[in-house]
Amino acid sequence: MPTIEDIAKEAGVSTATVSRVINNSGYVSERTKLRVWHAIKKIGYTPKESARVLAKHKKTYRIAICISERIQKLSQQDNVGQFYGVVVESIRRSSTACGMYPELKLMETVENEYDGYILIGADADLNILKKFRSMKKPFVLVDHYIPGQVIDCIISDGYDGAYYAVSYLIKKGLTRIVHIHAPLNAYGFRSRYDGYLAAMEHGGLMPKTYEYDDIANNMPSVVEMMLRTYGLPHAIFTSNDIAAIRVITELKKRGIRVPEDVSVIGFDDIAWAETFDPPLTTLRVFKDEMGVLACNRLRDLIMGINPHPVRISLFTRFIKRKSSI
Amino acid sequence: MPTIEDIAKEAGVSTATVSRVINNSGYVSERTKLRVWHAIKKIGYTPKESARVLAKHKKTYRIAICISERIQKLSQQDNVGQFYGVVVESIRRSSTACGMYPELKLMETVENEYDGYILIGADADLNILKKFRSMKKPFVLVDHYIPGQVIDCIISDGYDGAYYAVSYLIKKGLTRIVHIHAPLNAYGFRSRYDGYLAAMEHGGLMPKTYEYDDIANNMPSVVEMMLRTYGLPHAIFTSNDIAAIRVITELKKRGIRVPEDVSVIGFDDIAWAETFDPPLTTLRVFKDEMGVLACNRLRDLIMGINPHPVRISLFTRFIKRKSSI
DNA sequence: CCCCCTTATGTAAGCGCTTACATTCTTCCA
DNA sequence: TGGAAGAATGTAAGCGCTTACATAAGGGGG
Known part of the structure; x- marks a missing residue:
């Protein structure tokens, strides 16, 4: 693997000059520039990124x-x-x-x-x-x-993950799968939503979605609404883990068991997800x-x-x- | 910005030892490891990537x-x-x-x-x-x-580019915009196709697409087919520049002028695109x-x-x- | 013709890390 | 109890590049 030194030798100049030619800095005569470029072409040299970064990094x-x-x-x-x-x-x-x-x-x-x-x-x-x-x-x-x-x-990318998770539920034989989601102006939530929709469509199932806008206070009414208008689904897929946790809390209050009565899947894999009761199935975001x-x-x-x-x-x-x- | 040397000093060891601790290699006593980790935490040190790469790179x-x-x-x-x-x-x-x-x-x-x-x-x-x-x-x-x-x-990403280009045509007042595309099993072409569809939908226009499978030989019949079943569109957006060039060639044969009679937009910005007659409007892929x-x-x-x-x-x-x- | 400025090039000291090798300190068994 | 093996640590030579500084050569004005 050629280094700047090889080029210097080939062109009959010092490494400093080669560096100057490469970076187009300082004084170099046209004649020398040409010789150096020729040497570079001939040997097939490309400066190593890491060495440049290291050498340049006086300033933080x-x-x-x-x-x-x-x-x-x-x-x-x-x-x-x-x-x-x-x-x-x-x-x-x-x-x-x-x-x-x-x-x-x-x-x-x-x-x-x-x-x-x-x-x-x-x-x-x-x-x-x-x-x-x-x-x-x-x-x-x-x-x-x-x-x-x-x-x-x-x-x-939420799309792939959501698609995978919902497909997983479908493969397990569940059909009534609801998506409870955050406002869709954020791309992250939108892509999860899209992934849910795609998986449902691919599975030939009717999607059903509920939106909340205030994750801290909205969940009781959203769950209430879902139970009233849709009944108990087989599974609930939420926009993120916090929502999942809030949903499960609401369900528990009503005596509905997770996962016996309904499966819940979150998104993010926040630290809480693992220690929550029950531990949350989720999609890990790195x-x-x-x-x-x-x-x-x-x-x-x-x-x-x-x-x-x-x-x-x-x-x-x-x-x-x-x-x- | 702290370096490995600062850590070495703080922990009262050599840089080699610090390096060993960080890379979990060689012999280091537990007591020393602890001291080093403490120093790292205390000073808030993170090894510089470029220096590591450079130092490690004996092997190519x-x-x-x-x-x-x-x-x-x-x-x-x-x-x-x-x-x-x-x-x-x-x-x-x-x-x-x-x-x-x-x-x-x-x-x-x-x-x-x-x-x-x-x-x-x-x-x-x-x-x-x-x-x-x-x-x-x-x-x-x-x-x-x-x-x-x-x-x-x-x-x-073809989606954004296709969407942009087609929207551009729509903004110019064109409405009959056709997409001539390669087989959609390749994601690249699929995303361009999707972008076209999305832009047309957003503009409230009827999309019309034609597929070719052999870019080298198919184009005459595809253009023929388009003219017969759809008539002359206002614009043609193709999957890539080669297709655009072939399409224009076919149009020229029939005395149809580009861009006076029909606009054509390609994709890729291959070297040819600029020198072709007429120079191709396209989406540059870097x-x-x-x-x-x-x-x-x-x-x-x-x-x-x-x-x-x-x-x-x-x-x-x-x-x-x-x-x- | 000397001095100084500009241009052209070389020398060598790092940049922050890894690691081969050298050195010292422990064990522990013959 | 000597010493060899193993464990723990230090020393210092790079990795491939940039650049401050030194040096040299040409050129124009006084």
Whole structure:
């Protein structure tokens, strides 16, 4: 594997000159440039990314991890923030591994004084986006994607997971499967919803969905509504684990047993899911990986590597526990 | 930004020992391990990825770039292979930048003697996949994705681009917009098809699609069929540039002018697109970036970094030229 | 003709980590 | 109780690149 030294030797110059040619920096005569490019072509050399990064990294970049005020409040209040807490923690760790120094900020108020930004969650709407675009600094969205918008983002694809889980229930012989979901303006929830629909259609079953808008207070009435208008389903698939837990709590109050009377499947695999009674069957979202990928991507963006926008979707994993058949 | 040396100092050991603790290798007493972990926690240290990669990289990995026999034949025959040629070239360059040594192979016959594999194109079907899974070596798919399959892949999302292009035509006042497409078993073409459908639906227009199965010989009859059953549309959106070029050629033969009589939009932005007469309006697929991302991903996989599967979708860019309004 | 500025190139010191090798300290059995 | 084997730790040489600094050569104004 050729190194810069091989090129230097071949071209009869020093490694410094080769580096200058490659980076198009400093003074190099045209004649020398040509000789170096020839040597590079001839030997088939490409500089190693890791060595460049290491050598260049005198400066550590300052980045802002941005959450919304809403999320911040929720995360103080109760377990809703669990999900984002894990993501933030992962970003924190990973960003220093990428040579970036992170600070936690609110996306509504953060100033244009960082080298890059990571925006977490669906509250990063078009307005917020506009603000960040106008700052002319690289940023990546985590756990959110706005169809039609060209932005770097890291998401966990709900479609595949939802499709898999619902298909699993169908394969077990269940037919009356309900989806209780969050508002669909967030792509994450939308894709889970779509996956549910696709699986039901593929199984030749009638889908039935109920939406809640306030996860903290809405669940009793949603469950009530479902029981009144639809009766007891064979299974309930929810947008996320918190919703699943709330639903199960409501069912328990009414003496309905999980999973004997009805299977419940959540989404996310938050820490609670495993210790809840019954332990929750769910789809694991790899929150750590999301953070790591976000940092890597932002680092690339800041350094100008692979600047073309991408959407990175993590696959989820079905975790079978006791809350479902 | 803390380094391994800071930890060593804090814990009162050498950097070698810290490294051993981090990598859980060699001999370290429990007592020392504990001290080191404490120091790491206290200082908030995370090892820099690039330094590790550089230091570890004594060995260069051998990888195989795999295409199908079909693609290989096509690429010799004419411009159909243009697309894949660019991708392969990019992978070649980029893989050596990642410290990997690439060889070009056929996916049907390649042996299990490489450290990793890059499979290009939609011919990597479930059978091929099974073979590669059984080899127990990391691999990534390029320009292909099989819904429901958990595999690392790099794709160019056709949905957004198609949606954008068709919406553009609609915004210009066109209503009779036809999609001429390749077989839909390949995800790439399927997503372009879906994007077309979505845009038409959103615009309240009747979609009309025609499928060809042999891009080299089918086009005259497809165009013939379209003109007979549908008449002359306002615009034709095709699955890819080659198809667009063939379609335009057919139209020209009949004295139909592009774009005066009908707009044509392709997909891919192959080299030909710009020099064709008329220059093709199209959606640029960032083929170079696909190669780069594939190599980065494979390198990570081989080194065991971020081992959880992801799907990376590149956005496309609308390139307005003369073949359309 | 000398000085200084600009251009062109080389030298070598890191960047932060891993690891081969050297060294020291324990065991424990002949 | 000597010493060999094994365990624990340290030393220092890289990995492949960038870049500050040193050096050298050409060129124009006083």
